[in-house]
Amino acid sequence: MKKRLLIVILASILAVATLMFGCSKSTPASSSPATSSSAATTKPSSPAPTASSPTAGQTISASELATWEKNTYEAARKEGQVVWYTQDAKTHTDPMVEAFGKKYPGVKLVVYATQSGGLGPKIAAEQESGQMIGDVVTTGLSDLRTFSTQGRLAYFSPPAAQVAGVKWVADPLHDQALFKEFSPVYSVSPQGAIINTKLVTPDKEPKSWMDLATPWWKGKITTQDPTVPGGANKMFYWIKRVYGEEAWSKIGAQGLILERDRNLQARAVATGEYYIGLALAPRELASIPNTPTKYITFKEGTVVSEIGIGLLKGSPHPNASKLFINYMFEEGQDITGSTGRGSPMRAGARVDMPDLDLTGQKLLLTTPEEDLKGVAEARNDIKKYLAK
Secondary structure, three states: OHHHHHHHHHHHHHHHHHHHHHHHHHOOHHHOOOOOHHHHHOOOOOOOOOOOOOOOOOOEOHHHHHHHHHHHHHHHHHHOEEEEEEOOOHHHHHHHHHHHHHHOOOOEEEEEEOOOOOHHHHHHHHHHHOOOOOOEEEEEHHHHHHHHHOOOEEOOOOHHHHEOOOOEOOOOOHHHHOOOOOOOEEEEEEEEEEEEOOOOOHHHOOOOHHHHHOHHHOOOEEEEOOOOOOHHHHHHHHHHHHHOHHHHHHHHOOOOEEEOOHHHHHHHHHOOOOOEEEEEOHHHHHHOOOOOEEEEOEOOEEEEEEEEEEEEOOOOOHHHHHHHHHHOOOHHHHHHHHOOOOEEOEOOOOOOOHHHOOOOOOEEOOOHHHHHHHHHHHHHHHHHHOOO
8 A cells, every 4th residue: 555655646746857857948039028138228229211222333223213202202201301501593493392392292402501611510410419409411512522521411312323325424423432431422513614706806815725825815814712721622623633834823823813713704705894704604604694705615525513412320310311312313403503503413303594504524533542632732833933
């Protein structure tokens, strides 16, 4: 009897032990909440667009662009607006605001316009305080390159600039190989010259920069000031790069009259005070209508000032920002050209004056290294060749 009782007790103990061991093995690790230190310290990621953007250099189809645009618009409507920092005049920004709002109801384009030099400090103050207001910024490419090196921009490559078969007067994404957070170029301002056609007959019209070194042009030339940043600075940089410093000496000997107000310079040519104004853009003709004037370029190529658009780091409305940047490479190209802001980058985009169409022209672009060294040095080096 005792023997049977001992056997029953031993069997019970064995069954309980087996049951306990089996339960501990079958409980999956994932059934309990994660409590590891890595899970506890994981930070939430920043909002991502609902549609992934193509990387720079990747060619996409029109249908892929349409899908990206549809999904990004849906996300942008939840954000409600995009704030655009710019130096552009209302004649350009107002049509852009109206057209963007019509295409994307529910996404308001808010413009904050400031004078040259005011954008950098405002962006820096917002980012350093963590109180971001601005989303995107448009300004000269040299300034945007500076913002990029300062860590002020975020990466975005507009899909509309990567659609197969679309032609551009120059690659709008050319800075992608130079900067991680690069700024695509949506417009350029050509820097040629305006002549008085009554005073400059067809046989005297300069075809080359060096034509201006002939004695006939002495005392007849006004130019934007090449000793400060701007179109004249770049034009004279290119003159030296192509022909050497001797060209500065020859052209400078003509007694150049320096001017910093572009409209005053254009009017001085229109009235016959001077025969030619260097480093002027086609838009200056709008300030001197019904005058015997003409915009010309030179055979060496067209000097241009590039205007880009950048996505600000910490943008409060990232999807709306990307939608607007992309728009600047779609219908925004026609608005840019038709409001006189500058020459659009897309070949065949609408322009309000033929001289703004740069399709087929040789554009003289500068690299960041040239801007920081050669172009900057030219501002000081040329001073000794200018009239005292």
